[in-house]
Amino acid sequence: MASLPTTAADIAAAVSSGTVTASEVLEQHLAAIAAREPDVHAFNLITTDAARQHAARIDADIADGKPVGALAGVPLALKDNMCTRGIQTTCSSRILEGWKPPYDATVVQRLRDAGAIMVGKTNLDEFAMGSSTENSAFGPTKNPLDLSRVPGGSSGGSAAAVAAGFSAVSLGSDTGGSIRQPAALCGVVGVKPTYGLVSRYGLVAFASSLDQIGPFATTVHDAALVTEVIAGHDPMDSTSIPQPAPKLRSAVGQGVARMRIGRVTDLPGGAEPEVMKRLDAAFEALAAAGAEIVDVTLPSIEYALTAYYLIAPAEASSNLARYDGVRYGLRAPASEVNAMYGATRAAGFGDEVKRRIMLGTYALSAGYFDAYYGKALKVRRLIADDFDRAYTQVDAIITPTSPMVAFAFGDKVEDPMAMYLCDVYTIPSNLAGHPAMSVPFGTGAHKLPVGIQIMAPALGEVPMFRVAGALESAARGLK
Amino acid sequence: MTSPTSSSSISAADVIKVARLARLDIDDAQVEHFTQQLAKVLEHFTDVDALDLSDVQPMTQAYPLANVLRQDVEQPCLDRDEVLAAAPQAQDGRFRVPTINGEA
DSSP states (O other), X not given: OOOOOOSHHHHHHHHHHTSSOHHHHHHHHHXXXXXXXXXXXXXXXXOHHHHHHHHHHXXXXXXXXOOOOTTTTOEEEEETTBOBTTBOOOTTOGGGTTOOOSSOOHHHHHHHXXXXXXXXXXXXXXXXXXXXXXXXXXXXXXXXXXXXXXOOSSSHHHHHHHHTTSOSEEEEEESSSTTHHHHHHHTSEEEEOOTTTBOOTTBOOSSTTTOEEEEEESSHHHXXXXXXXXXXXOTTOTTSXXXXXXXXXXXXXXXXXXXXXXXXXXXXXXXXXXXXXXXXXXXXXXXXXXXXXXXXOOGGXXXXXXXXXXXXXXXXXXXXXXXXXXXXXXXXXXXBHHHHHHHHXXXXXXXXXXXXXXXXXXXXXXXXXXXXXXXXXXXXXXXXXHHHHHTXXXXXXXXXXXXXXXXXXXXXXXXXXXXXXXXXXXXXXXXXXXXXXXXXXXXXXXXXXXXXXXXXXXXXXXXXXXXXXXXXXXXXXXX | OOOSSTTSOOOHHHHHHHHHHTTOOOOHHHHHHHHHHHHHHHHHHGGGGGSOXXXXXXXXXXXOOOOOOOOOOOXXXXXXXXXXXXXXXXXXXXXXXXXXXXXX
């Protein structure tokens, strides 16, 4: 077989023009899944038959001369916390095992309308709570680059699916770094758009003021393409920003000449030295490409992790109250309704989810609200104010995405705080509601990929993608 | 009851009370496990006491939006049978639950 296109942009162009069929492209990806999925475990569900039918429909439309979308024939994997009508959606939790949603998430509808073909639902840390996929009720996903290591999390399955060539692109959700950190650990591009840019309708809620959907891709251009398709106002999400999707693909090749890029002088420490070396190299590359590097300070971000681990569990404890064994999912047998609630939730939730529900319930309970949750919201304001000040001086800021490269299974399971530290550089953007993305930039310890994070102010996707494009170009020259 | 400052540590009694509020059955071993782990996370929160937050407004949403309204017109909604098909138990077009407050 002649070599088929691999990027989403190339696949869509070739399929639309009839040089290859959507079915041929799909079969190549299904073959990759058949070969490596037993080792990687990226998926909770592989939707082979539905994918083949969808590809055949697209091929028929093209043969009939009907118009097709911007992602025609592009194989797509979806994190298993996005609702797919009639198709199992589990959040990698026993409490939702077997649940078939009665509706599609807005992003699912938009991707289907654009011609993307869903190949499966990907594994995650239960309810997106974790940084390694080790909290999945259905077993961890393995990093396709080194099967003894985690892919990151919580969207580890979506990152692994793209890294392993199971799908050209995928979607994840990012509450504190759950797209960017696994993108960094698996060596792919991952984007968390501005809060409100992409509809959350049909995304199973974890922490509603922080959650945002975004893409994984092998190129910055593909990430821009998918973001364009899924972004834009949705009346079904009351936090959706009432404006159309931005044009991002044109930003990717614009370069960074005369852009001002921030270097955070008071960045929290603890990153591996090889990771910090790559950050230095990224600044050099951007300076060489014509950007001005400007020192900025973000004095409050050292408190971001602390604030996040009160705010996110508080919101989660409220959102997850709906899993009560009444309307969907698991129900434990009991003769009385209160006993049924307690037993259902004990049987259905895993350890990390219980820990966060307990922490959140405590932080919101009478007598503790002001001391914990109220204070955490004030810290959130300080962090947003820090960013506002910094963005008067710079157009974007770069940091490492993750303090460390992919770590071994079991390394951080026993100590929740050690696991939480994985998100030290990614959490601030969620608290501020700003866009941020991770781009692969060389390797660190054990020759594993390092990701550079690009942060920008609210709705600053265009400058963010300009920097991402420049770093991607520079990364090609790295050893 | 412990005093409401962020430096107070969580007790086993607090954990039992919180589990009840969260409708989460936990056994004695879990009470001990969660007491230790929650104390560890809360301990980090004492860092925040170093900040002067007296004049800071709490931030509850990332992107400022006012109330979102729409025209009050009929729109398609979820299919009842499809929704009830996903329920653990349904009867006569409704969700069925075990006995409430001892009533048969």
